[in-house]
Amino acid sequence: MIAGGAGYIGSHTVAELLGKVPDGEIVVADNLETGHKEAVLGGKLYVGDLRDDEFMERVFRENDIEEVIDFAAYSLVGESMTAPLKYYANNVGATLNLLKHMEKSGAKRIVFSSTAAVYGEPEQTPILESSPCVPTNSYGQTKLAVEGMLKWADVAHGIKYTSLRYFNAAGAHESGKIGEVHNPETHLIPLVLQTANGQREKLSIFGNDYPTPDGTCVRDYIHVTDLAAAHIAALKRMRERDESGVYNLGNGKGFSVDEVVNVCRDITGREIPTEICGRRQGDPAVLVASCEKATRDLGLEPRFGSLEKIVETAWNFHVNTQEVSV
Secondary structure: OEEOOOOHHHHHHHHHHEOOEOHHHOEEEEOOOOOOHHHOOOOEEEEOOOOOHHHHHHHHHHOOOOEEEEOOOOOOHHHHHHOHHHHHHHHHHHHHHHHHHHHHHOOOEEEEEEEHHHOEOOOOOOEOOOOOOEOOOHHHHHHHHHHHHHHHHHHHHOOEEEEEEEOEEEOOOOOOOEEOOOOOOOOHHHHHHHHHOOOOOOEEEEOOOOOOOOOOOEEEEEEHHHHHHHHHHHHHHHHHHOOOEEEEEOOOOEEEHHHHHHHHHHHHOOOOOEEEEOOOOOOOOEEOEOOHHHHHHHOOOOOOOOHHHHHHHHHHHHHHHOOEEO
C-alpha cells in the first residue's frame, strides 16, 4: 500500500514499482487534496483520508496488505508555522490511524517518508543519522513525532519500520509523464525552471552573504526516482533482516543556489533573471547529508546522480509534456 501515492514522490514510487511487482498488488490510498489521480500510473487507487476509519477498514478488508510506504503528509514549512494544529492533525493523526489498522490486520512493515527538517540547525556537516534532532519548524516536529511513534509500535506490536530522512527531492520521471509542480511552488529547481519558461519574471535568491564559496545557501539534491528506489530497497532489507532503521537520503554533495541556477541556464539555454533579496529567517548556510549508511545497508546506486541529470529530467517535464502537475 502506497499512502499518499498520488503526490510527487509517491507517484514516482508507484511508477518505480510497476514492472517489479504485479500491478494488482499495488494499492494506492490518497485523498487527492494535494495529489492528482492522473499521476497514478498503475495499481488500484482508493480515494479517501487515512484518518477515516471506515475508509481504512475498506482498504485493508479488500486487500491483503503486508507492507506500507507512507508519504501522506502536509509539507509546506511556512504553512506549518502558521497552522501547526493542521499539521499535527494530518501528519501525526493519519499515520497514527494507519498504524492502528496495520496492527489490527497484521501488516508488519512500513517505510516512512521523513525529512531532514528533523535535524533543525545542523551542528556538523555532513549530517549523520546520529546528529541531534532539534526541529525548528512544526513540519519537522510532526515528522519526528511520527518517528517516535514508529519506534514504540515496533516495541509493542513488532511493526518494523524504516524512516527515510531525505533532503531535497528534485527532478522528474524520465518518461516526462509526471514531475514536480506544487501550488504554491516553494522548491528551488521548479522555481528556476518556471523562470526559464517565462512563467515567472525573475527568481528571488534569499541571501548572498552566507559563509559558502559563492555566498548563497548550499543544499543536497536527490533525484525523485532514486528516492523512490530507496523506499523499495528499504522494504527489501526489512523482509530479509526483520529489523527497523533510520537513514539519510541525499547525494552526499551540496550545490549552492548560484550553482543550481547556472546549471539550469546551461540545460535550458535561457537567461533566467535573478534578484538578490534578504535572508529568510531560519535558513541554514549548508545542509548536506551523510549517505554512507544508506549506501552500505540499502545498496543504493543512484541512476540520476548528477545535478545536470536532475535538471534535464525536470526541464523535460516542464517544457515538453507537463501532463500531470503534482
